[in-house]
Amino acid sequence: MTFSDQLKQKAEPILQEIYQHPFVKGIEDGTLPKEAIKFYVQQDFLYLNAFVKIYAQAITKSTTREDMDFFQEQIHFTLHSETIAHQNLCQVAHLSLDQLKDGALAPTTFMYQQHMLEQGRDGTMLDILAGLIPCPWTYWEIGKHIMNRTPSLEGHPFRDWIEFYGKYGSEDMTFAEELFRRLDEKAQGATKNELNHAEKVFLKSCELEWRFWEMSFYQEDWKFNSLIKIH
């Protein structure tokens, strides 16, 4: 079994919980409340900014031009293509994406950002990949899961979102598969301790993916933010 197969197997219970989450169910059946959409897009915009910085950190730790090129393409994709998904959500909720760009980090977004940035700062390339992969992987799985369960997306309000993530990446290999391939390559030269650490990093990101849906659906903010402006 490859290292990535082992990680996917361990994360399976989290993935199943994500499929059942009311936010994801709301995308699937088109009933997602406007307040949840607004909170999600605001936080996700900030989250993706951090994601771009992790790719940049990965470039600083790259040893080949091929790796550098791969990460710079991901930066471009995140900055210029992933907005399709946000646009779709905003259209459905009659929100302007431009007005959602000035939010402040809610606790879960802060925690997830810190977790990934820590890998970029202190980790190996194996750790960086392990921390990054749950982001494209779980969304790709969600997209496919909804597409498999929905006979036709004709007229579905979240069609663009579902298809964008369900078909995530290039035609021959999706981002997640490509990242897993790179992870397995790095895993080959790693010690048992390094693999155990990378596994923890990966599973923590998977849990944080679930928490991101939870935070967005219930709009979980800093406890005292309404009283004292903390962020």
Ligand SMILES: Cc1ncc(CN)c(N)n1
């Ligand atoms: C929190 C989160 N995780 C994953 C993705 C998909 N790139 C996203 N947009 N936001």
